[in-house]
Amino acid sequence: MMDIPLNIWTMFAAAQRHYFDVEIVTSFPDDSRHRYPYGQFAARAQQLMHALDSLGLAEDAVVGSLAWNGFRHLEAYFGVPGSGRVLHTLNLRLSPTELATVIDHGGDVAILVDPDLVPLLEQARALGGLRQVTHVIVLDDHTPEADLPGLVAYEPLIAGQATSYPRTPWAESRPLGICHTSGTTGHPKGVVYTHRSTVLHALGVASGAGFALGPSDCVLPIVPMFHGNAWGVPYAATMVGAKQVFAAGPFTAQRVISLLRDEQVTVAAGVPTIWIDVAGHLHGPRPLPDLRHIVSGGAQPPSSLIARYRRDFGIPILQAWGMTETSPLASVAWPKHHLRGLPDEEFIEQAASQAGLPVPTVDLSIRDGDGAEVVWDGEQLGDLYVRGPWVADSYLHGDGVEQFTGGWFRTGDVAVGSPGGYFRIADRTKDLIKSGGEWISSVDMEAALMAHPDVVEAAVIAIPDPKWLERPLACVVPGEDAVPTLDQIHEHLTAHGFARWQLPDRVEFLDQIPRTSVGKFDKKALRARFPA
Amino acid sequence: MMDIPLNIWTMFAAAQRHYFDVEIVTSFPDDSRHRYPYGQFAARAQQLMHALDSLGLAEDAVVGSLAWNGFRHLEAYFGVPGSGRVLHTLNLRLSPTELATVIDHGGDVAILVDPDLVPLLEQARALGGLRQVTHVIVLDDHTPEADLPGLVAYEPLIAGQATSYPRTPWAESRPLGICHTSGTTGHPKGVVYTHRSTVLHALGVASGAGFALGPSDCVLPIVPMFHGNAWGVPYAATMVGAKQVFAAGPFTAQRVISLLRDEQVTVAAGVPTIWIDVAGHLHGPRPLPDLRHIVSGGAQPPSSLIARYRRDFGIPILQAWGMTETSPLASVAWPKHHLRGLPDEEFIEQAASQAGLPVPTVDLSIRDGDGAEVVWDGEQLGDLYVRGPWVADSYLHGDGVEQFTGGWFRTGDVAVGSPGGYFRIADRTKDLIKSGGEWISSVDMEAALMAHPDVVEAAVIAIPDPKWLERPLACVVPGEDAVPTLDQIHEHLTAHGFARWQLPDRVEFLDQIPRTSVGKFDKKALRARFPA
Ligand SMILES: Nc1ncnc2c1ncn2[C@@H]1O[C@H](COP(=O)(O)OP(=O)(O)OP(=O)(O)O)[C@@H](O)[C@H]1O
Ligand SMILES: Nc1ncnc2c1ncn2[C@@H]1O[C@H](COP(=O)(O)OP(=O)(O)OP(=O)(O)O)[C@@H](O)[C@H]1O
Ligand SMILES: [Mg+2]
Ligand SMILES: [Mg+2]
Known part of the structure; x- marks a missing residue:
């Protein structure tokens, strides 16, 4: 050749x-x-x-x-x-x-x-x-x-x-x-x-x-x-x-x-925030007949958003995951052929709300603290590692060498492998909330909060706690019509499968969630604003 | 990386x-x-x-x-x-x-x-x-x-x-x-x-x-x-x-x-012959709703076939071109975005009846006898050259070295570049008919013949001619209902743009066109059967 x-x-x-x-x-x-x-x-x-x-x-x-x-x-x-x-x-x-x-x-x-x-x-x-x-x-x-x-x-x-x-x-x-x-x-x-x-x-x-x-x-x-x-x-x-x-x-x-x-x-x-904005201005069952699919990446899109595009507008949202270090595309959550016809809820659970299947040539591994591969059961969290011909093997000028180990790049993301061969990002290592020795995923709680009719946006951060080490704080942008109470939020999260000990003790209502330079929720800024 | x-x-x-x-x-x-x-x-x-x-x-x-x-x-x-x-x-x-x-x-x-x-x-x-x-x-x-x-x-x-x-x-x-x-x-x-x-x-x-x-x-x-x-x-x-x-x-x-x-x-x-067979057993406007597209390659599919799938069955046929030497895929005739909405005839002319646009990483060149690039005007024939990371740079055991020249592979196909940036295969170098110093494309004539309602299949070969050097012979498999006369065939070809001097002097009616080991028309066999 x-x-x-x-x-x-x-x-x-x-x-x-x-x-x-x-x-x-x-x-x-x-x-x-x-x-x-x-x-x-x-x-x-x-x-x-x-x-x-x-x-x-x-x-x-x-x-x-x-x-x-x-x-x-x-x-x-x-x-x-x-x-x-x-x-x-x-x-x-x-x-x-x-x-x-x-x-x-x-x-x-x-x-x-x-x-x-x-x-x-x-x-x-x-x-x-x-x-x-x-x-x-x-x-x-x-x-x-x-x-x-x-x-x-x-x-x-x-x-x-x-x-x-x-x-x-x-x-x-x-x-x-x-x-x-x-x-x-x-x-x-x-x-x-x-x-x-x-x-x-x-x-x-x-x-x-x-x-x-x-x-x-x-x-x-x-x-x-x-x-x-x-x-x-x-x-x-x-x-x-x-x-x-x-x-x-x-x-x-x-x-x-x-x-x-x-x-x-x-x-x-x-990024998902754009599709949230756009959804507010779309009307009718097929508002954009040429649009084959939307790719949403950079952060976890709320499942409710994916459901809405699918149901109301007939537009598939494909979640993608990647990082600057992975060029950036590493995975897209295409539904497998046999999942295409599933009812909405199962479809979203099994495919659309996942961060993806790896794009060809990319290899993934989800590992526990000892470096052993965790079971892909949809439950176990682990550190996400990635490798491939378009994945970085170093940073410029030798920064962050500790993230490159044994031929793999340690992403700093926490992931869960699904029984169907997909994976999703549960959180960033730095954003996970460690309460009383157990982990709470800030991303999962945000997704659940944003499914509440009176919540437009939500970001969850850890605040230090003398007894539990860390406790979740929910920062919420309420809808125009009503502001949910703490009790209502607890009820809603409980209905979404959160345990009692995981519920936030406090909610802060904001006009908007601060954004980073690329439009992600800026949790560094929130942590600075709510140190305790 | x-x-x-x-x-x-x-x-x-x-x-x-x-x-x-x-x-x-x-x-x-x-x-x-x-x-x-x-x-x-x-x-x-x-x-x-x-x-x-x-x-x-x-x-x-x-x-x-x-x-x-x-x-x-x-x-x-x-x-x-x-x-x-x-x-x-x-x-x-x-x-x-x-x-x-x-x-x-x-x-x-x-x-x-x-x-x-x-x-x-x-x-x-x-x-x-x-x-x-x-x-x-x-x-x-x-x-x-x-x-x-x-x-x-x-x-x-x-x-x-x-x-x-x-x-x-x-x-x-x-x-x-x-x-x-x-x-x-x-x-x-x-x-x-x-x-x-x-x-x-x-x-x-x-x-x-x-x-x-x-x-x-x-x-x-x-x-x-x-x-x-x-x-x-x-x-x-x-x-x-x-x-x-x-x-x-x-x-x-x-x-x-x-x-x-x-x-x-x-x-x-x-290959096209399969899609001809399949068409005979399809009925109704959307007989195969899951089928997004059919890829047809290995030989030129008749335009009439492409039109029929598009019009009657709502199934896009994408023509592809390639060779064993190109792994084999080298091009696919995807319609460009702005061609998608053209009326059937123009659509087929400009995109679907072309052999393609190169698949990424593949490079094409169409050259005249002096090695200069011919004009892509939809008229001029030239030798097709190809190069790319999945194109052969030699044959096993040093066969056919003359086909590899200056970093390119000379395909042995004759091609025409279109003004729209597509190309199509006019013939194989060995199948072109040279009559009185001018070229006749056997493939073009076959395509025209197969558009005749009473012709099921057609293959055109050169037979030696004392005066013109070569003359076309049309080998035709007639339909079940009627056998076209030589005059009718001349009329039909004239209507399809063939000049008088290009018309075949003779037609042979066959039960079937002999096939090669991969189902292509076997012109070696036809030439052996009709030496003159
Ligand atoms: N589909 C997704 N779901 C959840 N998180 C995602 C998704 N896609 C990307 N991300 C997040 O975005 C990160 C990659 O973003 P990027 O490379 O732009 O910089 P950053 O990680 O935000 O910034 P820095 O590395 O400087 O802190 C991933 O590591 C992941 O945390
Ligand atoms: N879309 C197409 N239109 C016209 N001809 C095509 C098309 N696709 C492939 N072909 C023909 O098929 C040839 C490649 O076929 P393949 O490599 O299977 O062996 P072959 O050329 O038929 O055999 P050999 O090289 O041994 O004579 C091309 O060179 C071309 O002539
Ligand atoms: Mg990062
Ligand atoms: Mg060949």
């Missing part, structure tokens, strides 16, 4: 020859849309490769991107690694201090930045960051006033360049990208993706056990391109020639729905 | 842990069915690995399989390479002489054989074949009387073995399988698949640009496991945990339909 390296060109080669007429759509906050075909995208991405060369950047330079989802960011996804360089996606929701740290931790020498994010970058620099940065490329046709080194505008920079670039046979092991973890549990750590891992991951994402993406699809990743490569969707979609839709800037449920509808989106992906 | 080799275990590891309860069904000619779950399959495949060790076969031994589709053949697909050995699938439709040649060409030292094929193997041996074969393993619970070396029965052989085998990290470049080409155009040539190529191919087959296979699917490959790895379906399906259905022995359209229906098959794959 031919010895051909899997690299960025593997995913890019067909764009011009075969998919030149497929559209890439970018929606802006005012709902105006930019659209162009793959042919133009491919030409511009190659112009960017030449432009990076023309700036004199080293062939293995790290180039940061501080940008919303959109066509220029997609050009960078291919243009930076196509020229041999490494794309470091930067989380635009970080504070200037964190951003400065992450940029310098990645070793960025150039940064591609959206115009509205230039002030953030200036602040990061004013705080002493961007030490090695020599070029800042503003993703626009002109540069703003800004105190940043080597400021140039993207459009004039690429304009004069040749539209075709030599297809360099980059080695599979060559770094292609860097992404830092969200920092939900501690300081963000850097993960380095290679050409090989990115191509294999894209094949996994495109597979029928992943998101099942092909040329007939139109995808809308409502997950940021600045984190976890938007779950690999831009790479997978480009590789298979799917139409792509991006929502730039902050967005609303209405904008998401109008994109889903107008662009005839067939597959969309996002 | 972790350095984990892509090998047979990559596709096998989830079978036991995650998919143990998914069914594998084998149907026999009397329509009785054997069924067992993946858990048992995985255990037995590992028993086979131990059994091969116990026979003392070298770790890199070539093990032939002369078998129909079925569960024991699937066990061999994993058991042989799992233990490091090489599976050589043998075409059971070869003559004993050809079979003997192919077995010894592959270097087989052991052969797995279905009981009803033992006599064929004996004949091959009697003709001087099987020179290195030391063990013949009959896929049954007992051995028949037979003059074959080291005869043992499969069931007692594996029965005592351990059901788990060490997951050896076989190198990616290690040979995993051998398959010989069909011999449609000449002597069968051997192609060696590696662990890496097989895993990557399985990912391509499972992708949404391939057959789109996932855990919710039930697949029926009506293509033989003895040739081209049944298009990679058994590997891809096992990898993603799809339910699998096999039809053992010769089969009828009725048996295929009852399997499609009873087993709720979602994806089926086979």
Whole structure:
């Protein structure tokens, strides 16, 4: 068999020859849309490769991107690694201090930045960051006033360049990208993706056990391109020639729905909170007839949400699980063939409320404290380990070595294997509540709380307790019509199978649950707010 | 990223842990069915690995399989390479002489054989074949009387073995399988698949640009496991945990339909002639509601067939193209997102009647006699070249070196690129008809002929002509009701766009078109029968 390296060109080669007429759509906050075909995208991405060369950047330079989802960011996804360089996606929701740290931790020498994010970058620099940065490329046709080194505008920079670039046979092991973890549990750590891992991951994402993406699809990743490569969707979609839709800037449920509808989106992906918002604006039995499925990942979607989409809108929600360290997709909870026809409740219990079945090439293991595999009985909790060709074997600069052991990566997630071969995330190791020697899953309690009609959102954290070590505290966003009492909450949780000793002694009612930079419940913030 | 080799275990590891309860069904000619779950399959495949060790076969031994589709053949697909050995699938439709040649060409030292094929193997041996074969393993619970070396029965052989085998990290470049080409155009040539190529191919087959296979699917490959790895379906399906259905022995359209229906098959794959047969026994607008799509490959399906499935049965036929040398899948004609809604005729012209868009990682090139890329205008013919990580870089024992040039494989197919980025196979280089300096595509003329209501099947070959060099001869199987005249055929072809000089001067009416060992029209046989 031919010895051909899997690299960025593997995913890019067909764009011009075969998919030149497929559209890439970018929606802006005012709902105006930019659209162009793959042919133009491919030409511009190659112009960017030449432009990076023309700036004199080293062939293995790290180039940061501080940008919303959109066509220029997609050009960078291919243009930076196509020229041999490494794309470091930067989380635009970080504070200037964190951003400065992450940029310098990645070793960025150039940064591609959206115009509205230039002030953030200036602040990061004013705080002493961007030490090695020599070029800042503003993703626009002109540069703003800004105190940043080597400021140039993207459009004039690429304009004069040749539209075709030599297809360099980059080695599979060559770094292609860097992404830092969200920092939900501690300081963000850097993960380095290679050409090989990115191509294999894209094949996994495109597979029928992943998101099942092909040329007939139109995808809308409502997950940021600045984190976890938007779950690999831009790479997978480009590789298979799917139409792509991006929502730039902050967005609303209405904008998401109008994109889903107008662009005839067939597959969309996002965190559960988005699907909660969107559900509030959908009506009728088949509001989005083109939408084949929604992938929900990053956090556990409430079962009630999955049930609602299935029952009210006829839209399957597929839960997915993954981490920055796993490129990020590692599992999707596709119903097995023989489960497809089950009644709603069983279907959700056995498949849809699970975090998944592993995407091909990914291996999972759930272990007890002694490292022995726990029984997959739907009850026993254990530490989740993962391995595979797109799973990190280290963090950047040697951080967190203790998480890599015996060829496996210890995820920090607590999982339960089901008797049907699925697994679900019970919690994060750091979020489990240890009360009187027994574990309470914060995630399970949150899911149960959110099934209550008068609860919109709920997050459960541990508070220290002199007698029991830790006790659960429920933070609840009540509905508009009624606020549940503590007694009602106890009753509800009891009906959902919680034991007496597990019930929270206290409920805090909030206007909203604080969110992390990627929209997850920020339990670090809640713990700071409710220290006891 | 972790350095984990892509090998047979990559596709096998989830079978036991995650998919143990998914069914594998084998149907026999009397329509009785054997069924067992993946858990048992995985255990037995590992028993086979131990059994091969116990026979003392070298770790890199070539093990032939002369078998129909079925569960024991699937066990061999994993058991042989799992233990490091090489599976050589043998075409059971070869003559004993050809079979003997192919077995010894592959270097087989052991052969797995279905009981009803033992006599064929004996004949091959009697003709001087099987020179290195030391063990013949009959896929049954007992051995028949037979003059074959080291005869043992499969069931007692594996029965005592351990059901788990060490997951050896076989190198990616290690040979995993051998398959010989069909011999449609000449002597069968051997192609060696590696662990890496097989895993990557399985990912391509499972992708949404391939057959789109996932855990919710039930697949029926009506293509033989003895040739081209049944298009990679058994590997891809096992990898993603799809339910699998096999039809053992010769089969009828009725048996295929009852399997499609009873087993709720979602994806089926086979050559066009099968779908012609099946169409004759389908009725009603949605006769097979579970069937998402049919993949048709190996030869050009008539457009009229695609139209009929689409219009009458609501079943999409996806044309695929590939060769033994390309593992075999190289392209599938998925309609692009913006083509989905076209009226039938345009849809078929632009997408469904094309041979495809390349499956990710595969690269295509269509070249003129000087090696320059031809224009993709839907008109110009050229030689089709292909490259990719699952494309052969040589034939076994150095055969056909002239087909491998400059990092590309010259397929021997003649192709036309469409303005929409698709391509179709116009003919084989050896089947094109050269009349008065111009080319006539035999395939195009066949397709047009088969669209005639009184033509069931048609094959067109070149016959030598003193004046024009070659002239087309149409071999036609007429319908039951009427036999078209030569004039009517001329009229019909003219209406389908054929020029006067292209029309066949002669038509031969046959009871059936002779078939090759894999069911393709056998033009070698027709040329022998009609030398002038
Ligand atoms: N389907 C899911 N169900 C429950 N949790 C999920 C799911 N998918 C992802 N997660 C959570 O998201 C985590 C991965 O998120 P990510 O890599 O973005 O950073 P983070 O873990 O939130 O941040 P950090 O590692 O810096 O603390 C997983 O470890 C898991 O806890
Ligand atoms: N969709 C298709 N349309 C037209 N022809 C096809 C299609 N798919 C496959 N084929 C034909 O089948 C060939 C591959 O078949 P295979 O590898 O089984 O052996 P063969 O080419 O028939 O035999 P040999 O190479 O020994 O002559 C292709 O080269 C092509 O000619
Ligand atoms: Mg984490
Ligand atoms: Mg051939």
